[in-house]
Amino acid sequence: MRVIIHPDYQSTSEWVANHIASRIRSHGNGSRHFVLGLPTGSSPVGTYKELVRLHREEGLSFKNVVTFNMDEYVGLARTHPESYWTFMHRELFDHIDIPKEQVNILDGNAADLEAECDRYETKIREVGGIDLFLGGVGIDGHIAFNEPGSSLTSRTRIKTLTTDTRIANARFFDHDMERVPQRALTVGVGTVMDAREVVVIVNGHKKARALAAIVQGSVNHLWTASALQLHKRAIIACDEAACEELTVGVYRYFKDIETP
Ligand code: GLP
Helix, strand or coil, rough: CCCECCHHHHHHHHHHHHHHHHCCCCCCCCCCCCEEECCCCCCCCCHHHHHHHHHHHHHCCCCCCCECCCCEECCCCCCCCCCCHHHHHHHHHHHHCCHHHHHHHCCCCCCCCCHHHHHHHHHHHHHCCCEEEECCCCCCCCCCCCCCCCCCCCCEEEEECHHHHHHHHHCCCCHHHCCCEEEECCCHHHHHCCCCCEEECCHHHHHHHHHHEEEEEEEEEEHHHHHHHHHCEEEEEEEEECCCCCCCHHHHHHHHHHCC
């Protein structure tokens, strides 16, 4: 695992966007698309802004990119302002040149939710797997909606959200936890781990405990993002504020080896 510490959220976002852009560009325009896994939440917003800028000002094209979003609420209309479908179009897809048919988002209103999850896994396999999965983490160290106690080999499925997650996400629903859906469809930890590369954005003081657990704790299903310690190519892109709970030794170690 690489831990790349940036001074603040803006520089973290720019680094992540440039990293994704360089992967897309070096993939070229061969027969296979570049397959990108994407998260929602506040963590990737700065990265999406920067990707849009790279598209508008520096010619970054998404014509050869296929995306798969990590998760979606169950039972929220697609057009609801807080559905992940709406979020992704507002923050990214409406501003870049990705062909609409290359965007994949789980349908939380499907008649058969289990079949929808299986369809998603099949489609990921059919396009040749995910090249780069971008993610964020919850304050309890969850990745996608893989809440504490999720199997570290889990696949796309229906999950009940914890009270902690519903409280954290209440900010998007007029601070009313009761309005946050109780269930979501989410890719599994195993689905994320199958990606050729995983990049996770961790920023702000409120993520400090999670970052410490993920980076210097043991691999543990209570902090599902800790599974990334077993990934061959995982990068944590974080800011200084998120590092407050790292031991001085661990902090210095990553600063030292990642300094060009
Ligand atoms: C939700 C999402 C996750 C996201 C997490 C953190 O639980 N399902 O994908 O990483 O929130 O959100 P934020 O980035 O807003 O802190």
